[in-house]
Each structure stands twice: as C-alpha cells, then as structure tokens.
Amino acid sequence: MEKFGLDEYEVFALLDELYAKDTQYKQVLSSMCTHPHSIAVKAHQRFISANLGDPGLFAGTAEIEQKVVRLIGKLLHGEDAAGYLTTGGTEGNIQAVRAARNNRNVKKPNIVVSESAHFSFDKISDLLQIEVRKASVDDVLRVDVESVESLIDKNTIALIGIAGTTEFGQIDPIKELSGLSEEHGLFLHVDAAFGGFVIPFLDKHYDFDFSLSGVTSMVCDPHKMGFGTIPTGGLLFRENDSIERLKTETPYLTSRTQHSLVGTRSGASAAAAYAVMTHLGTEGYKKIVDYCMNLTSHLVTRVRELGIEPVIEPVTNVVVLNLPEVNYVREKLYQKGWVTSITRKPVGMRLIMMPHVTETMLDAFISDLEKVITSTDIRKH
Numbered sequence: 001m002e003k004f005g006l007d008e009y010e011v012f013a014l015l016d017e018l019y020a021k022d023t024q025y026k027q028v029l030s031s032m033c034t035h036p037h038s039i040a041v042k043a044h045q046r047f048i049s050a051n052l053g054d055p056g057l058f059a060g061t062a063e064i065e066q067k068v069v070r071l072i073g074k075l076l077h078g079e080d081a082a083g084y085l086t087t088g089g090t091e092g093n094i095q096a097v098r099a100a101r102n103n104r105n106v107k108k109p110n111i112v113v114s115e116s117a118h119f120s121f122d123k124i125s126d127l128l129q130i131e132v133r134k135a136s137v138d139d140v141l142r143v144d145v146e147s148v149e150s151l152i153d154k155n156t157i158a159l160i161g162i163a164g165t166t167e168f169g170q171i172d173p174i175k176e177l178s179g180l181s182e183e184h185g186l187f188l189h190v191d192a193a194f195g196g197f198v199i200p201f202l203d204k205h206y207d208f209d210f211s212l213s214g215v216t217s218m219v220c221d222p223h224k225m226g227f228g229t230i231p232t233g234g235l236l237f238r239e240n241d242s243i244e245r246l247k248t249e250t251p252y253l254t255s256r257t258q259h260s261l262v263g264t265r266s267g268a269s270a271a272a273a274y275a276v277m278t279h280l281g282t283e284g285y286k287k288i289v290d291y292c293m294n295l296t297s298h299l300v301t302r303v304r305e306l307g308i309e310p311v312i313e314p315v316t317n318v319v320v321l322n323l324p325e326v327n328y329v330r331e332k333l334y335q336k337g338w339v340t341s342i343t344r345k346p347v348g349m350r351l352i353m354m355p356h357v358t359e360t361m362l363d364a365f366i367s368d369l370e371k372v373i374t375s376t377d378i379r380k381h
C-alpha cells in the first residue's frame, strides 16, 4: 500500500484496466456460472454489510437464509430439510462428507463416488483423510451401480450420487443408489450443485432428490443455474441430526453454535438468492431451462450437419463433442475468441449452454467451428 491513497477516479481507472482483461461471457461456452439476475445484484448491494457468521446481529438476514433453504428444500422435495448457504458446491460437498463421517465411528473411513465426480472430492480426500473410491461409469457415463456396490465394505460411510455431472451434465441413477444406501445403512449425498436448478424443470422426469427416502443430503447452488451472485451454494440435510454433527461452539458470538465451515459469511449472497428465487418462481426458472435446452438441441442438430456427434445425447444443458484433434480445434477457436473446455474421459470438447448464450452467438461459433474443421490445416495437423 502507498502512504497516501488515490482518489476514486484514479482507483477506478486502475480497476477498469484490469477488468478489461476479464473475458466477457459473450464468447464463453465453458462456464457453469452466468450473469446474476439483475434483482439478485440489487439485493446483494442492499445487504452488502450483512454477516451470516454473526446471525444475532443480522437477524433479518438470518431469516432470509432460512427462507432460501426452505425454497431450495421445496424445489428438491425436502420441505423440512435443514441446511445453510455455503460458498458453493465444494464447501457443500466437504460439509456433507464431514457430517457423514461424524455420524459414524469408523477408523479408516471411505466413500464411493463416480469416476466422473467433481474434483472437490479429491480435496475432501486430502482434507478429511477419507479414502475416496471411484466407481466406473456405464456407456452413457452414469455411475455403474454394480461397480459402486463392489466398492462398499465395512469402512464405507457414504455413497455419493451426481445429479448433473460437471463434465457431461449426466444424471447418476440416484434411485438405485438410494436403494443401495438403504440396504447397506449408508449416508447418501447427492451433488446437484449444477443440476439442482435444472433437473426439476426438464420435460423429462428424473428421481434425484429428497423424494427418494435414501437421500440424506444434497447440494444445489444458486450461483450456477440459480442466477444468484457468487458465492452462493446450498447445503441441505433431510434431518436436523446430520447438520447437528457439524456443530462448533462459538461462545462469544450472538449465537452459541455454528454449523458452517467458514466463520464470516456473505449475507448479501443469501439476499440475492432469495430475491431471484422469489422473483422468478418455478415458472421463471422453467422458461430459462427451456431456453437453455432449446439451445442444446440447436447445437446438437447443427453439429450433426457437420458430421460431429456428441459423446452422449445431452441430458441437461451440457454438450460434449467427439472431435479429433480436440486441443488443436479448441486452440484455433480460442484465437477467434471462443472459450471452450475439455473433458477427461472420454476426451471431448465441452460446451455449456448457459443463459448468456444466444442462438446468434451459437451460430457464429458453429460457423467458426466449421471453418476450423474443414480447413486444410486440421487435416495436415
């Protein structure tokens, strides 16, 4: 820091210079986040000083947080679910597994996840010193339930199902996992960080939430398809007992105990999530998901005309294209401004049809993709 500060104009000149280096969403096809809804931004600003880490000071904001938990609970058929708003899917997954571990007295615990799970489970392995066993996937990249069962032993404390996988947007067979967890008396956590605000609004029905009696906890993030502000995640437990296992005493605060991983927490995030959920309602979310799914179909139809197939038939608004020389193609597209991403297994070009994507934008992308794949360059490459 300098001894004497700059005036606001100078500070913003510095900030704007750096802001200009950020990629604007208009050419981003790789992100699971998007512009927050304008009402979320407004509510976020209003509650900018509110700290959910000291709920006695911010009683109204604390009430808002619980209202959001109930709204997410209702969306996921868990009206009575207990929970709190996290910083996102990573914190939610950590805390769910921590609760599962604290529920049981197992010396060398393990959990079983799909090999397609988000990398937050690798962090969990390191942080909580829990073995993370990876089950194989079937031909459409859902976790293979037989593989999950074969990995369960007396030290298994939890199974994890993914509803909307990060890389392929696929939905694990949560109903079968629910049956398996009940049969073996195990905690079942469903990672719906991305899918939680998508799957309830799809035309096709999927059983993936608290309507299944074996589901113990879920994450569902407002800062992804919920149009909230960053950071906002939702962590919900079917029963209060599980969240109680996360309790730490906070003797000198306005509340005696705390269940969250972090201490000071954004009240603005909670207000933003409440504002957007109350404003859109389920009909509003359905319209947005319909829009994203129409873009998904449009993309698949157009790439098929170019002879390109998706790795799986998209289930949510994530499309992965099977392309030779995928990194070369991505690099060429990047030179034209397009940001895409890549999957691990099988390797493909990952494109996420978020609400900031438009049909015009997609057509421009497809036209550039066509140029890249038909160029003599790629054949020579």
Ligand code: 0PR
Residues within 6 Å of the ligand: 030, 031, 032, 033, 087, 088, 089, 090, 091, 093, 118, 120, 162, 164, 165, 166, 191, 192, 193, 194, 221, 233
């Ligand atoms: N679970 C699932 C299924 C996820 O897809 C993600 C993140 C997480 C958990 C972790 O959530 P947090 O990142 O909120 O802790 N999925 C995206 C991903 O890793 C997150 C993301 C979003 C990354 C926007 C980049 C980006 O631009 O791809």
